[in-house]
Amino acid sequence: MKARFNTFDIVCALAELKFLVGHRVNQIYDIDNKTYLIRLHNNEEKNVLLLESGTRIQKTAFDWPKSLSPSGFTMKLRKHLKNKRLEMIEQMGSDRIIDLQFGTGEAAYHVILELYDRGNIILCDYTYLILNVLRPHTEGEEIRFAVREIYPLSRARSTDDQPNMDFIKEKMREGKPGDTIRTILNPHLPFGASLIDHCLITYGLIDCKIGGEQKEDEVPDQEGQKKNKKKKNRNKEANPALRDFKFDDDTPLLMNAINDMYTMMKNGRDEPSKGYLIQKKEAKPSTDGNEEYFYTNIEFQPYLYNQYLKEPVKEFPTFLQAVDEFYSSLESQKIDLKAIQQERDVIKKLTHIRNDHIKRIDDLAKAQQADRYKAELITRNQILVDSAIYAMRSLIARQLSWTEIKDLLKERQEQHDPIAVRIRQLKLETNHISLYLEDPYQSLENDSDDELEEGEQQLMPQTVDIDLSLTAYSNATRYYEQKRTAAKKEQKTIEAGDKALKSAERKTKQALKDVKIQTTITKARKVYWFEKFYWFISSENFLVIGGRDQQQNEVIVKKYMREKDVYVHAEIQGASSVVIKNPSGEEIPPKTLLEAGTMAISYSVAWDSKIVTNAYWVRSDQVSKTAPSGEYLSTGSFMIRGKKNFLPPCHLMLGLSFLFKLEDGSIERHKGERKVRKFDDDTASIMTEQEESIHEDEEIRLESDGESDGDEQQEESSEKQEVAQKLTDLVIEEENEESSSDEDSNAFPNTHIKIEHNTGKVDIKPDPKLERMMSESAKNEDEEATLIQAAPLKVKKMEKKLKPQKKNKQQQQQEQQEVKDDKSGPKRGQKGKMKKIKQKYGDQDEEERALVMEILKSSGSGKDSRKTKKQEEEETFQKSKARNPQPKPKQVEDADDTPINDELDMLESLTGLPADEDELLFAVPVVAPYQTLHNYKYKVKLTPGTGKRGKAAKMAVQIFLKDKTCTNREKDLLKSVKDEVLARNIPGKVKISAPQMLKVKK
Secondary structure (H helix, E strand, O other), X not given: OOOOOOHHHHHHHHHHHHHHOOOEEEEEEEOOOOEEEEEEEEOOEEEEEEEEOOOEEEEXXXXXXXXXXXOHHHHHHHHHHOOOEEEEEEEOOOOOEEEEEEOOHHHOEEXXXXXXXXXXXXEEEOOOEEEEEOOOEEEOOOEEEOOOOEOOHHHOOOOOOOOOXXXXXXXXXXXXXXXXXXXXXXXXXXXXXHHXXXXXXXXXXXXXEOOOOOOHHHOXXXXXXXXXXXXXXXXXXHOOOOEEOOHHHHHHHHHHHXXXXXXXXXXXXXXXXXXXXXXXXXXXXXXOOOOEEEXXXXXXXXXXXXXXXXXXXXXXXXXXXXXXXXXXXXHHHHHHHHHHHHHHHHHHHHHHHHHHHHHHHHHHHHHHHHHHHHHHHHHHOHHHHHHHHHHHHHHHHOOOOHHHHHHHHHHHHHOOOHHHHHEEEEEHHHOEEEEEEOOOOOOHHHHHHOOOOOOOOOOOOEEEEEEOOOOHHHHHHHHHHHHHHHHHHHHHHHHHHHHHHHHHHHHHHHHHHHHHHHHHHHHHOOOOHHHHOEEEEOOOOOEEEEOOOHHHHHHHHHHHOOOOOEEEEEOOOOOOOEEEOOOOOOOOOHHHHHHHHHHHHHOOHHHHHOOOOOEEEEXXXXXXXXXXOOOOOOOOOEEEEOOOEEXXXXXXXXXXXXXXXXXXXXXXXXXXXXXXXOHHHHHHHHHHHHHHHHHHHHHHHHHOOOOOHHHHXXXXXXXXXXXXXXXXXXXXXXXXXXXXXXXXXXXXXXXXXXXXXXXOEEEEEEOHHHHHHHHHHHHOOOOOXXXXXXXXXXXXXXXXXXXXXXXXXXXXXHHHHHHHHHOOOOOOOOHHHHHHHHHHHOOOOHHHHHHHHHHOOOOOOOHHHHHHHHHHHHHHHHHHHHHOOOOOOOOOOOOOOOOHHHHHHHHHOEEOOOOOOOOEEEEEEEEEEHHHHOOOOOEEEEEEEEEOHHHHHHHHHHHHHOOOOOOHHHHHHHHOOOHHHHHOOOOOOEEEEOOOHHHHHO
């Protein structure tokens, strides 16, 4: 496979890149330590130039994965080249060195790209003084590639005139015997091996080599002659199809070929050329005999050379388009090649099973035939066999030693005893002897002249083991029994083998199908930009991201946090910096804030320590890198200025689930799955239910007789009380009860709610006492400045623990008295419900409940109170900004510049509740607060424990696969997710909880 540009490739590439002259540098990125991207723009036209040290230079249209944080070399390039115009791009002499000039005059900077050996990228000023170098090194004793050194322009090979015939003949004579013309000319001609081969094929010189014959007077002695002959023969064996180069006849043809090379080089400089991908055709393994082929790209060329005319070729309009396709498809080809190798392994395993089955059956058939032959020979030589048995028994009965028996047998054999001659071996340790038996009824003459009768087979002489404890007849019977046993075993083997083969073929087809599906899913899998962080999508469709370490915390705040986003952090050192992306700019609902707070606490030392603490949120403009005078902020540390909005204590409870990527046609079906639910919507839904129940009760009352007016008033008062209680407890139950996580709300009331009925209408009024108290507390708030440390600390003990608030008995008694006064008898079914509500919220007074509302940043109907408080907060923050002015966060161009609609559409295309008719592309594992996964189809609960992350992730996938509602497509998508991707977002050691988990473990 072709690895890098040759000289002719560089010439053709630069001819195509000339249109970039005049473009300005917009930004510079690094893909790895050798590959860099320069984004250029000219008016409305944008292009990306890719430089890889030692390999290539090209224009790319593909989205390459950029490094998370720019390297020092990238920052140096940005400092000197940003907003500079590309003034020149040319090749240095005829060498593989490219000079790119940005800017003019004394403000000019040169980027020198070397595409040979290990390669290099060097940044120089207008005098070619080296400002930075990617790979510092020395060449010899004089040339040094280091900062503050002058780049040696003279080292590049200059463009010489075309070599004459004398020069070519001299170089050909200097070649060693056996060397080809290309091997000799390649170091001396500024082309590449491919172009040289093309022209040599045109003139029939590709099969020429330097001859190895020697003259007779040059052979010093016989030994030297032998050595030269051996060397000459070895050269011929190495290249048997090559012929010797004839200087007189072949030199003119060689000069014509060199002229064509220079002509093609000139044409390549003058105008852009087409691009060609040379491919290799490989047969895919298959079990049904249908031939399928797979094409892999092996080379990219700017010209269709003669040596590739018979190969599969893919043509492109330009050379750089072919190069871009070649390098961008490398990963896809690796996936395909891996899949083909897996298919070959599966088919090889099936072939091995089939061959082993056939071999076992053949062995059993041969064993049956051999046993039958042995039994036939014993039967036809019964007298001889019995005589040998009786003779050996008599010798053993005389109590002779085994050595004496062998000596006696040898003596009898020398005397040509007919029985002793047939004994080939004594196996007295097993009470056996080996007799050489032949068919006495078939003579050699009959075998050659007469034909055997039908069904009769000739018995070839062979050695047969005889058991001395049995007679000849019994020995024959034993071999017949062995033959019948082998026949039964053969029949069972055939039957079992057929089942095994069918099972193996079925498994093989399924494995091939799985490999194909996995390959398709892997190719379709798109890695989103936020997957490098901790992330999840909130239950109200907000993207939440968090940093894995100090560097990512720094990047999230400086690169990805926008003006309308919200910053969330835990009240503990070393926690992850969490940002709620808010592309629409609307107010973020409290449910999403609480979920982000759960994430911030879970990805901190609180998880391993099993400590419940608080989290808070602030606006993006309250977060800065400006440290107080005399202090320094390390990587991942920030200053928080202004008021912090604390959230209620969050449970250390996460969940593992999967989001499925929807095909465009299936997105509309899932619109609004994660929408923001308004408080008014929840109230209206409750009122609708209440009105329906009231109508039902009225119908019942009309049908019933004998009810008094007092009973009707009692029922009416109980209905009023039920509506009041529902509206009062709606907000509190919203965040505290996990079972009600689907009742989202965009805004909660900032005040205690009083319900008054007026001719069937419900009025929601703010409590003036609580409103006055909250406004006074807002006025007394002072400016805060908090330092967020980046270094994580191990928390052994928590100095401050959360304590339950003391009960205000007097206020409780007042509330109970009011409830008693308002009661006129509970409605049927409401007595138990009211009892539970008392047990849950009986210890809360109005002040405590109002504080909970404030923490949740709810936005009920207390509009005047909320507006006053917000204005006072803004005034307080403006005063703090006047004292300590902070720079406004910049929107870095290389950040996530996805438009708002595109980002929202991206989130809408991911669903946790796929339908059977949906077309799913791939699955993305997600770790999120458990209340976020309420509507997801697959989910398990994760809490701090002792289990390993990888084992827990595998167990979760097995639980999902055992689900009866899991479709085949969903199973394929779940199996395609790699184990390391599954467990990478789990915070630490965990305990996994899910229904039916014990059955899955068994």
